Amino acid sequence: MGELQHLFDSNREWVKEITTSDPDFFKRLAKQQKPEILWIGCSDSRVPANQIINMLPGEVFVHRNIANQVVYGDVNCQSVIQFAVEVLKVKHIIVCGHYGCGGVIASVEQQAEGVMAGWLEHIKSVYDENQRELVQERDKEKMIDRLCELNVASQVKNLCQAEPVIHAWNTGQPLKVHGWIYNIGDGLLRDLDISVTGL
Numbered sequence: 405m406g407e408l409q410h411l412f413d414s415n416r417e418w419v420k421e422i423t424t425s426d427p428d429f430f431k432r433l434a435k436q437q438k439p440e441i442l443w444i445g446c447s448d449s450r451v452p453a454n455q456i457i458n459m460l461p462g463e464v465f466v467h468r469n470i471a472n473q474v475v476y477g478d479v480n481c482q483s484v485i486q487f488a489v490e491v492l493k494v495k496h497i498i499v500c501g502h503y504g505c506g507g508v509i510a511s512v513e514q515q516a517e518g519v520m521a522g523w524l525e526h527i528k529s530v531y532d533e534n535q536r537e538l539v540q541e542r543d544k545e546k547m548i549d550r551l552c553e554l555n556v557a558s559q560v561k562n563l564c565q566a567e568p569v570i571h572a573w574n575t576g577q578p579l580k581v582h583g584w585i586y587n588i589g590d591g592l593l594r595d596l597d598i599s600v601t602g603l
């Protein structure tokens with residue numbers, strides 16, 4: 405028995421649970437995926453996209469990285485956006501950050517080294533752009549949480565500059581970009597009210 409046997413066991417249990425109520429679930433899913441949502445979130449293990457919005461396999465296309473960033477030169481994220489918009493024709497892209505994000509904290513405290521340091525530089529620039537507001541906040545935790553929100557707003561802005569998104573808007577393809585934040589402490593999502601529907 406393998407070291408990770410319990411994962412195979414819970415996989416079998418999960419399949420049984422789903423097929424008990426819907427015997428053709430996987431057969432249907434194997435034919436195609438037609439998600440209407442692209443989720444761009446943090447890799448943090450406490451922020452699992454599907455579970456948070458209570459969605460089944462097939463309902464949400466997901467990209468996750470440290471601190472939910474949409475970086476122009478990141479071919480991984482940019483390919484996900486291209487595929488989601490051009491092929492899947494998702495109707496919504498949600499950038500979802502979360503309070504107390506370790507990546508955001510590390511960028512402020514400049515703890516990261518190596519490739520991580522480079523990755524977190526982008527958040528450092530969000531901090532720099534908003535420094536005047538952020539230094540007013542004496543409570544460190546609150547300052548970080550505000551930076552988590554500002555980071556989402558900045559990534560939404562980056563997303564609106566992505567070529568496939570601009571092309572979709574130019575050609576009248578319905579597509580809405582949203583900025584949300586998740587609270588690990590109570591499991592609740594909040595809309596930051598910065599949605600963008602077009603150019």
Ligand code: CO
Nearest residue numbers: 446448505506
């Ligand atoms: Co995070």
